[in-house]
Amino acid sequence: MATIATVILVLGFILTPLHAQTPPPNNVPISWVQNATSKGAVCLDGTPSAYYFQQGQGKGANKWLIFLQGGGWCVNQTDCLSRATYGGSSGSTKNLRQSMEFGDFLSNNSTYNPDFYNWNRIYVPYCDGSSFTGDVEAPDNLTNVTYRGARIFKATMDDLLSRGMNFAQNALLTGSSAGGLATMIHCDRFRELLPLFARVKCLPFAAYFVHEKNLPGSRYFELAFDGLINLHGSAGMLPPLCTSIMSKPSLCLFPQYLLQYVTTPVFIAMSSFDQIQIKWNLFREDEVCLVGQNCTNDQKEAIQELRYDLLDALPKALPSLRGIWIMSCIAHEFPYHSTLKVIGEKTFADIFSDWYFDYTYLQIIDANTDPRICSTYGIIPKKL
Numbered sequence: 001m002a003t004i005a006t007v008i009l010v011l012g013f014i015l016t017p018l019h020a021q022t023p024p025p026n027n028v029p030i031s032w033v034q035n036a037t038s039k040g041a042v043c044l045d046g047t048p049s050a051y052y053f054q055q056g057q058g059k060g061a062n063k064w065l066i067f068l069q070g071g072g073w074c075v076n077q078t079d080c081l082s083r084a085t086y087g088g089s090s091g092s093t094k095n096l097r098q099s100m101e102f103g104d105f106l107s108n109n110s111t112y113n114p115d116f117y118n119w120n121r122i123y124v125p126y127c128d129g130s131s132f133t134g135d136v137e138a139p140d141n142l143t144n145v146t147y148r149g150a151r152i153f154k155a156t157m158d159d160l161l162s163r164g165m166n167f168a169q170n171a172l173l174t175g176s177s178a179g180g181l182a183t184m185i186h187c188d189r190f191r192e193l194l195p196l197f198a199r200v201k202c203l204p205f206a207a208y209f210v211h212e213k214n215l216p217g218s219r220y221f222e223l224a225f226d227g228l229i230n231l232h233g234s235a236g237m238l239p240p241l242c243t244s245i246m247s248k249p250s251l252c253l254f255p256q257y258l259l260q261y262v263t264t265p266v267f268i269a270m271s272s273f274d275q276i277q278i279k280w281n282l283f284r285e286d287e288v289c290l291v292g293q294n295c296t297n298d299q300k301e302a303i304q305e306l307r308y309d310l311l312d313a314l315p316k317a318l319p320s321l322r323g324i325w326i327m328s329c330i331a332h333e334f335p336y337h338s339t340l341k342v343i344g345e346k347t348f349a350d351i352f353s354d355w356y357f358d359y360t361y362l363q364i365i366d367a368n369t370d371p372r373i374c375s376t377y378g379i380i381p382k383k384l
C-alpha cells in the first residue's frame with residue numbers, strides 16, 4: 001500500500017493562462033430511454049427518463065464516456081414535490097431541450113478534446129434528486145412523487161448496452177457533484193456490465209464530501225443522506241458490506257467510507273476549497289466570505305481545518321486504484337479543459353489522460369494552501 005508519502009505536493013506555478021478557444025457548435029439530439037415508463041425509469045414527476053447520445057466514430061466506436069449531471073438532492077416530501085413541480089429539468093424531463101450542445105470533454109473537436117472526441121459520448125440529465133439511487137415501487141401516497149433514480153441508471157445502461165456498449169474496450173463513468181457521487185456509487189456496477197478485458201474507470205468531480213466530525217459537522221450532509229435512505233430507498237445501491245458495518249446505512253454515502261468497498265479504479269478531482277463542502281460542512285457565511293475574500297481569521301482557520309480534514313479523509317490506496325487531483329481554486333464544479341497547470345506543464349486533462357491510459361499514476365495536491373481565484377483558468381466560483 002502506498003502511504004501519504006506518495007502524495008506529491010506541487011508548487012503552484014504562476015503561468016500565463018492560454019484561453020481555450022471555443023469550438024463550433026456540436027448539437028446532439030435527445031434520446032428517450034426505451035420502455036422507460038414500463039420499467040419505472042421515471043423522474044420525480046413521473047416523466048420518462050432521457051439522455052443525449054453522440055455515437056463514436058472510427059477508433060472511438062467501442063469507447064464510451066458517460067457523464068452524469070449533478071444538482072444536489074431532494075431529501076423530504078416537500079423538497080421533492082417542489083423539485084417535481086417547479087424544479088424545471090431537475091425533477092422532470094418535460095422541459096428538456098430537443099438537442100444539447102456538447103462542449104468540454106464531450107466535444108467532438110479532435111484538437112480541443114483529443115482523448116474523447118470520437119468516443120460514444122453520453123450526457124445523462126439528473127431528474128431524480130437522489131444521485132441515481134432511488135428505488136421505491138409505489139409513488140409517494142401524499143405527493144404522487146416517484147423515487148426511482150436507480151431505475152433510471154439501470155434503464156439508461158440497458159439502452160446503451162443495446163447500442164453497442166456491451167462491446168466496450170474503453171469506458172469512463174463520470175459526473176459532477178451529485179452526479180460525481182452517483183459515479184462512485186455505481187462505479188463497480190458499471191464495471192460489471194462491461195467486458196472483463198475492457199479498461200473501465202470512474203471520474204467523480206467535486207463530490208468527495210467529507211464526513212466532518214470536528215467542525216460544526218456534516219449537519220447538512222447527514223440530513224441529506226438520511227433522506228436518500230429513508231425517502232428514496234437508496235440503501236440497496238450501496239455496498240452491503242459497508243451498510244452492514246456502519247452504524248447507519250446513510251454513512252456509506254460518504255465517499256471516504258463508500259470507496260473502501262469499490263474495487264474499480266477511481267480518480268478523485270476536487271477543490272480543497274469546494275464551495276458546497278464549505279457551505280454545508282461549515283456555515284453559509286464561510287462560503288460567502290471565501291468568495292468575497294473577506295473572511296475573519298476564525299473563518300479562515302475553520303476553512304483550513306476543513307481542508308486538512310478533506311486531505312486526511314482521502315483514500316490511502318495505490319495511485320493506480322485511486323488517482324487524486326486536489327486544487328486550491330475556489331469553485332464547486334469546474335471544466336475538464338481548464339488551462340490551470342497544477343503540476344509542471346500539465347493541465348488536469350493531461351494528468352487525467354495519463355492516469356486513465358496507464359501512462360502515470362499520480363496523487364496531486366496543489367501546494368497553495370490558501371484559496372486561489374482561478375477565473376483566468378476557466379475555473380469560476382459558483383453563484384450559490
Ligand SMILES: *[C@@H]1O[C@H](CO)[C@@H](O)[C@H](O)[C@H]1NC(C)=O
Pocket residue numbers: 020021022023024109110111112
Ligand atoms: C477545434 O478546436 C480548436 C482549438 O480549440 C480550434 O482552433 C479549431 O478551430 C476547432 N476546429 C473545428 C473544426 O471546429
Ligand SMILES: *[C@@H]1O[C@H](CO)[C@@H](O)[C@H](O)[C@H]1NC(C)=O
Pocket residue numbers: 025026027028108109110
Ligand atoms: C461535430 O458535430 C457536429 C454535429 O453536431 C458537426 O456539424 C461537426 O462537423 C462535428 N465536428 C467535427 C470536428 O467532427
Ligand SMILES: *[C@@H]1O[C@H](CO)[C@@H](O)[C@H](O)[C@H]1NC(C)=O
Pocket residue numbers: 034035158159162
Ligand atoms: C421495449 O419493449 C418492447 C415491447 O415489450 C420490447 O420488444 C423491447 O425489447 C423493449 N426494449 C428494451 C430496450 O427493453
Ligand SMILES: *[C@@H]1O[C@H](CO)[C@@H](O)[C@H](O)[C@H]1NC(C)=O
Pocket residue numbers: 045046047139144146
Ligand atoms: C400520479 O402520477 C402519475 C404519473 O407518475 C399520473 O399518471 C397520475 O395521474 C398522478 N395521479 C395523481 C392523483 O395526480
Ligand SMILES: *[C@@H]1O[C@H](CO)[C@@H](O)[C@H](O)[C@H]1NC(C)=O
Pocket residue numbers: 074075076078079
Ligand atoms: C426539507 O428539506 C429542506 C432542505 O433540503 C429543508 O430546508 C426543509 O426544512 C425540509 N422540510 C421538512 C418538512 O423537513
Ligand SMILES: *[C@@H]1O[C@H](CO)[C@@H](O)[C@H](O)[C@H]1NC(C)=O
Pocket residue numbers: 141142
Ligand atoms: C403512506 O405511506 C406511508 C409510508 O409508506 C405509510 O406509513 C402510510 O400508512 C401511507 N398512508 C396511506 C394513507 O396510505
